[in-house]
Amino acid sequence: MLLKSVKSWMLLVLVVLTQQVYATEGMWLPQLLSNLNEKEMKGMGMKISASDIYNINKGSLKDAIVSFGGFCTAEVISSQGLLLTNHHCGYDAIQKHSSLEHNYLDNGFWARTAAEELPNPGLTATFIVRIDDITKAATQNVKAGMTEKERQSVIDKQLAIIKKEVKKESWQDVMIKPFFEGNKYYLFVTETYKDVRLVGAPPSSIGKFGSDTDNWVWPRHTGDFSMFRIYAGKDGKPAPYSQDNVPLKPKYFLPISMKGVKKDDFTMVMGFPGRTTEYLPSEAVKQTVEVLDFSKVEMRDAALKIWDGYMRKNEQIKIQYAAKYASTANAWKKWQGEMLGVKKTDGIAKKQRYEANYNQLLNANPALKQQYAGVLDTLNELYIKINPYAQARDYYNELVKNTEILTAVDKLIALADDAESQGAGQYNTLRDKFMESMKAFYQNYNAGVDKDVFISLMDIYAAKVPANFRSARFNSSWASFTDSRKLADQVYATSNLTSYDKLAAVMQQPQQAALATLAKDPAVQLAIVLREGFREKVAPTLNALQLDINNRQRTYMQAQMDVFAGKKNFYPDANSTLRVTYGKVDGYSPADGVQYDYYTWLDGVMEKYIPGDYEFDVPAKLIELYKNKDYGKYGVNGKMPVCFIASNHTTGGNSGSPALNANGQLIGLNFDRTWEGTMSDINYDPSICRNIMVDIRYVLFIVDKFAGCKRLVDEMKLVN
Incomplete structure (x- = not known):
């Protein structure tokens, strides 16, 4: 009996140790996998080798992954250069091709032939x-x-x-x-x-289902995908857009698995994650979630409520503000989840325990102690000092970013600076280029909407940014108005920046006359005194402290690698370069008494369905397919899988990244993280950090059965 108990205890220890061996944290450089990660990845179930992922001598997985426009990831899924990425990554391109007559955002777009595929100037792969x-x-x-x-x-x-x-x-x-x-x-x-063409996109009621309510949330039921195609010159090399260009013949494209996933299956995500800061000191983490995130959320919350109110009442405004709303809301909700996640996992205390361990090891090594003594303590002290200046910066930046008339002034100031630096002879060329860019700006601008945003954000700015962090001229001007509405009435009634036509009339004047007129503009004058306050009262101290922090952060990073040498592998923070992350399919518990499964189904779409609601409406065709259980070869036992989650460590920039199985086959498309897990940028925790992926079979079902665009599926290599 005793022997049996000992064996049971040993087995339990072995199970615990086995679970601890597989750490899913990390965004790893693909060329280093063979030395750092391959053994662990295979232990988790990977069937391919590191050389199948990264190889410079033959086609490998890396040759199917592209940086999409520099802001997302996409993957090649056919021998004809067909690209798969997220709907929200293609959103701007879809919007630019949309109008009231051809509303591809609402109705979707599908090129029935190659000739119908739409070019997108400026979009790259x-x-x-x-x-x-x-x-x-x-x-x-x-x-x-x-x-x-x-x-x-x-x-x-x-x-x-x-x-x-x-x-x-x-x-x-x-x-x-x-x-x-x-x-x-x-x-x-x-x-x-540079010739990347739009091939297909589902309607937003599929590609953006749940919209902002479900953003960063699990369970999720969003078919967040769109399709593009890379075109090359006839020699196969990169070439500017031309009707003579041909579809790219890639070095490698991803085969697609029809098998799906189950709990604990190995998964891998490749892509171009944008930015993480995993090695910050504890006071930096505290600053992020207790000071900066709060301030930015407060400002965006006010702007988004106003935009949302107008978008729900006016179809034209909905089209104008769709992309900027989605972009602004994305970060707004992410910051809220970041605050929640750090609190739930006790992330600040976790970082402090890490630092205590660091200090213990450092003090036990005389050579390292001499080299790095005081580095960590000084860093934490600097973050405490910079807090009020960093907060004032964020209030100022959010005011300018989300009040569009102030954004327009910033663009004007940039034009004036360029004209001064390049000489008077370049002014006309710079002005024409500027006015061309402003056409797109005003195409998606409504002065009435912006005025209400101005009123709300100016109130917050004036209340939360101390007077000694604002210019004397602003304080004097602000005191002369009894409220922000009176200030807004003056600015928006008389400014030349409330429409393209007004601005164009001024800009047609000779350079000095135009600049003189604009110098008297109330929006320009207000923006200048706001900028003056930031530059004189905030920026000098902020920049000096930040420079000191940046310099010491490099030393602290090296100190961590030296102190923990041989005890852990370090992965570099994300910086928009190609990375590999891996994990396992699994649910999680976001709160006491709540347990989330790892899969969602089309049944859930219908449960959330609200007829006519811009977030939860469902196309009639999809309802019909659901009622008839007409899922073709993509369904499973009479049900249609939609999304799943796993413990892959992802961030912004991984949108559109392929989710791959143990054999390197495409099983899904990464598009989000769970709300509580968004804090993985500064504090990855395997208990709640999950990435959200749309099941590739749902993508194929929408393309084939919903859109009737089987020609695209026929291009792909489906593996059963």
Whole structure:
């Protein structure tokens, strides 16, 4: 009996240890997987090798992944350059092709033939050709005792030489990025294709189902996908748009699994995550969730409520503000989840325990203690000092970003600065380019909406930013008005920036006359005194403290790697370069008494259905398919899978990333994180951090059965 108990105890310990072995945190560089991660990945169930993921001698998974426009990820899913990404990643392109007559946002778009695929000027798809570690060459002239400024100057000179001498083809580009706060450097050879055409997009009632209510939320029922195609010159090389271009023949494209997933299945996500800060000190985490997130949420909450009210009443305003609302709300809700997640997982205390362990190990090593003594304590002290200045910055930035007339002034100031720096002879060219860009700005602008936003945000700004952080001229002007509405009445009634036609009339004047007129404009005058306050009262101290923080953060990063050497593998923070993350399919518990499953189904779409509601309406065709259980080969036992979750460590930029199974086959499309798990940018915790993916079978079902665009499915390689 005793022996049996011992065996049971040992088995339990083994199970616990086995569970602890597999850490799903990390955004790993693909060329380093063979040394750092391959063993763990295979232990979790991966069937392919690291060389199948990254290989410069033959087609590999990396050759199917592209940076989509520099802001999302997409993947090649056919031999004809067909791209799959998120609906919200293609949203801007879809909106630009939309009008009241052809509302592709509401009705969807499907190119029935190649000739119907729509070009998108400025949209790009960038492949990674290879990644080289150039740290040794970049830092070869760095000497002990250099200041951070001197160190960076020496490195910058070396990087210029390296970039000039790198071996590449004439059509390829070179990008160099710092990693680990500038302690390492990697060089990327890239190929960018500039003819990317819209192929298909479901209506927003599918691609954006749940809209802002469900954003960052699980359970999710969103078919968040759109399709594009890469076109190349007849030689297969990148080329500007031309009717003579042909679909790209890629080095590799992703096969698609029809099998689906089950609990604990291995999953892998590849893409271009934008930014994380996993190695900050505890006071920085505290600042993020207790000071900065709160301030930004407060400002955006006010703006979004106003936009939403107008969009629900007016179809034209809904089209105008759809993209900016989605973009603004995305970060707004993410910050709320970040605050919630850090609190739930006791993230600040977790970081403090990490620092206590760091200090213990540091103090036990005389050489390291001498080198890094005081680095962490000083960093934490600096974050405490910078708090009020950083908060004032965020209130100012949110005011300018979300009050469009102030954004327009910023653009005017940039034009004036460019004209001054480039000389009077360039003014007409700069002005024409500026006015062309402002056409798009005013196409999606409504002065009445913006005036109400101005009133609300100005009240918050004046109440929350201390007078000593604002300019004397602003304080004097503000005191002369009894409320923000009177200020708004004056600005919006007389400003030349409330419409394109008014601005164009001014800009047709000679340079000096136009600038003189604009200098008297009330919106320009207000924006200048706001900017003056920030630049004189906030920015000098803020920038000095931030520079000190940045310099010390590099040292602290190196200190962490030295102190914990041999005890853990470090992955670099996200910086929009190609990464691999891996995890397992699993549910989670967001709160006491609540347990979420890992799958959602079309049944859930119908349960959320609210006829006529812009967030939860459902197309009649989808209702019909559901009632008839007409799912074709994409359904499972009379049900249609929609979304699933796993513990992959993702962030912004991973939108559109492929979710791959153990065999490297496409099983889903990453589009979001769970609300409580959005804090993974600063505090990954496997208990609640989950990424949300649309099941690839739901994508195929919508393309085939809903849209009737089987020609696209026929391009793909489906694996049963």
